Every structure is written in C-alpha cells, then in structure tokens.
Amino acid sequence: MSFIQIKDLHVHYPIRGGFFNTVVDHVYAVDGVSMEFEKGKTYGLVGESGSGKSTTGKAIIGLEKITSGQVIYEGEDVTNKRRTRNSAFTRDIQMIFQDSTSAMNPRKRVQDVLAEPIRNFMNLSPTEEKRHMIELLEIVGMSEEALLKYPHEFSGGQKQRLGIARAVACKPKMIIADEPVSALDLSVQAQVLNFMKDIQTEYGLSYLFISHDLGVVRHMCDHISIMYKGRFVEQGTKEDIYKHSKHVYTNRLLSAIPTIEPETRFERKMERRAVEQAYRENAQKYYDADGKVYPLQVISATHKVAMSAAEKEAQ
Ligand SMILES: Nc1ncnc2c1ncn2[C@@H]1O[C@H](COP(=O)(O)OP(=O)(O)OP(=O)(O)O)[C@@H](O)[C@H]1O
Numbered sequence: 001m002s003f004i005q006i007k008d009l010h011v012h013y014p015i016r017g018g019f020f021n022t023v024v025d026h027v028y029a030v031d032g033v034s035m036e037f038e039k040g041k042t043y044g045l046v047g048e049s050g051s052g053k054s055t056t057g058k059a060i061i062g063l064e065k066i067t068s069g070q071v072i073y074e075g076e077d078v079t080n081k082r083r084t085r086n087s088a089f090t091r092d093i094q095m096i097f098q099d100s101t102s103a104m105n106p107r108k109r110v111q112d113v114l115a116e117p118i119r120n121f122m123n124l125s126p127t128e129e130k131r132h133m134i135e136l137l138e139i140v141g142m143s144e145e146a147l148l149k150y151p152h153e154f155s156g157g158q159k160q161r162l163g164i165a166r167a168v169a170c171k172p173k174m175i176i177a178d179e180p181v182s183a184l185d186l187s188v189q190a191q192v193l194n195f196m197k198d199i200q201t202e203y204g205l206s207y208l209f210i211s212h213d214l215g216v217v218r219h220m221c222d223h224i225s226i227m228y229k230g231r232f233v234e235q236g237t238k239e240d241i242y243k244h245s246k247h248v249y250t251n252r253l254l255s256a257i258p259t260i261e262p263e264t265r266f267e268r269k270m271e272r273r274a275v276e277q278a279y280r281e282n283a284q285k286y287y288d289a290d291g292k293v294y295p296l297q298v299i300s301a302t303h304k305v306a307m308s309a310a311e312k313e314a315q
Pocket residue numbers: 013027028029047048049050051052053054055056212
C-alpha cells in the first residue's frame with residue numbers, strides 16, 4: 001500500500017526574452033510524471049543529464065514550484081503545503097544532495113547543523129537534544145567530537161554521512177537522495193551506499209534514489225523509473241529493467257555500465273556500438289512505454305511530445 005502518490009506532475013520553467021522580457025517559451029523539465037511510494041522500499045530515478053530527475057525530486061519535496069499535478073501524502077493532498085513548518089510532510093520527507101555540505105551553512109558547527117531540524121520538529125530539552133545528536137553521530141559512525149567541528153573539516157564521505165545524520169534527525173519516512181554518492185571515490189561510494197541500506201532497515205525508510213548510473217541503482221533499488229526529456233519511458237522492477245528492458249534509451253543506459261571481466265569486454269563493446277547506433281537513429285523520436293518508437297510532435301522550440309493515440313493508430 002503506497003503512502004505517497006505523485007499524480008501527473010508538471011514543472012515548466014518560463015523562458016523570457018524579447019524587448020519586454022516576456023515569456024517566449026517554457027522548459028518542460030518535468031512533463032506528466034506519476035509514481036507511488038511504499039514504506040521501506042527503494043525507488044530509482046534514472047536518466048541522463050537534463051532529463052528532469054533533480055527537478056522531480058525537488059518538486060516532490062517542495063523546493064521547486066509545481067506547474068500542475070498533485071502530491072498526496074497519507075491520503076491527504078499536500079501539494080500546497082509541502083514546505084509549511086510543522087507539517088508532517090515537511091518532517092517526514094527529507095532530501096540529501098550530491099554535495100551535502102552545499103546544503104549546510106559553512107559557518108555553523110555540526111551541532112548547529114544537526115540542531116536545526118531537531119528544534120523545528122522535536123520538542124526536546126537541551127540535554128535531550130545533545131543526547132539525540134550524539135546518537136545520530138553514532139548511527140553514522142562518528143564520535144561526539146564531531147559536534148564542535150565545521151563541515152569543511154570532514155572528508156567527502158564523512159560529509160555525506162553528516163548530511164544523512166541531519167536528514168534522519170527527525171525520524172523521517174522517506175529520503176530523496178539526489179546523486180548521493182556520485183562525488184565520492186568508488187570505495188567510499190560503496191561504504192555510503194551500504195550504510196544507507198543499514199539505516200533503511202533500522203528506520204524502515206523509503207528512498208527515492210536519483211542517479212544517472214544504472215550500476216549504482218542496481219545495487220540499491222527495488223523499483224526503477226527511466227526518465228527521458230521530462231517523462232518516464234520505462235518503469236519496472238530490477239528484473240524488468242536489467243533483464244527485459246524494452247527501450248532503446250534504457251538499453252543505451254545499460255550498455256554504459258562498465259564491465260571488469262576481460263572475457264566479456266569485447267562483446268560488450270560491440271553491443272554498445274549497436275545500441276548507440278539504434279539510439280542515434282531514434283534520438284529525435286519518442287519512446288513509448290511499450291518500447292515502440294514514434295515521431296515526436298514539435299509543439300514549441302523546446303518541447304516535443306509523443307503523438308496522440310489516434311495519430312499512432314493512423315501510422
Ligand atoms: N531553474 C531553472 N530554470 C530553467 N530551467 C531549468 C531550471 N532548473 C533546471 N532547468 C532545466 O530543466 C531540465 C531538467 O533539469 P534537471 O536538473 O532536473 O535534470 P537532471 O536530470 O537532474 O540532470 P543532472 O543529472 O545533470 O542534474 C534541464 O533542461 C535544465 O536545464
């Protein structure tokens with residue numbers, strides 16, 4: 001049973017121009033995305049740069065204005081109260097970014113960074129607050145001394161852990177993780193990912209895991225949505241996506257996962273070439289959810305949509 005539903009989400013950014021700086025067009029960053037989240041599951045959102053992944057995550061949590069669509073939380077429409085103080089949605093849904101420190105004030109010590117969500121959402125005495133902060137640091141494998149340090153005094157992996165500590169401070173139900181490990185070394189990536197899995201079990205968390213890397217997503221996610229030009233072109237379980245993908249676009253992302261086995265390297269290279277060729281031939285077309293390819297209708301300089309059902313029928 002899903003506890004969050006996203007219905008037909010659109011985020012369009014106006015493009016201004018001309019002498020009077022009027023709106024001349026829009027960037028259709030997210031263009032009709034729907035998804036549902038169940039408790040304790042991990043959902044992957046994958047696509048190449050500019051496909052609209054971050055905008056989707058930020059729109060869900062309320063950091064981007066929604067042009068149209070709905071966010072339903074525990075049966076209630078929270079579309080217009082996603083960032084209101086004291087709302088359950090604001091407390092329960094947290095976000096972490098590629099560089100967690102960019103979301104932390106560099107002039108604040110860790111104790112102030114962690115205290116912020118605690119003071120906003122939990123009514124604790126100063127002693128309880130300190131105890132809670134120490135517990136949070138323990139959960140992310142750090143000691144009490146970290147409380148008096150500044151964010152720049154930590155390594156990349158440690159900063160990501162601090163970002164996670166802050167995100168879980170108020171026991172959220174879901175974390176939207178936008179490329180949480182892509183700025184880290186491979187070995188540190190594995191540590192942070194495994195750690196995220198551990199706290200998921202401990203807190204019963206759901207994740208929306210945003211990444212351009214299908215290799216990382218395979219490690220983490222139960223359900224995967226492939227995003228292309230602001231829309232989902234394919235959605236399914238890990239099995240559906242990695243074993244039975246239908247899309248030329250998904251195939252292209254899959255073929256980009258590096259292999260370390262020398263015996264399959266040559267076949268993979270040839271496979272990649274064929275997939276790349278198929279993608280190039282169809283790059284200007286729309287990929288239907290069943291894997292069929294249709295011409296795009298150009299409706300503005302920046303926006304192209306799929307043909308209507310009637311037009312497909314006529315094809
Ligand atoms: N504030 C903004 N104003 C105008 N256009 C924007 C704005 N933010 C994002 N966009 C555009 O919206 C589209 C989607 O951007 P978004 O950052 O969501 O993509 P992404 O898939 O997360 O890419 P990346 O992996 O590089 O972060 C892009 O074309 C981007 O240029």
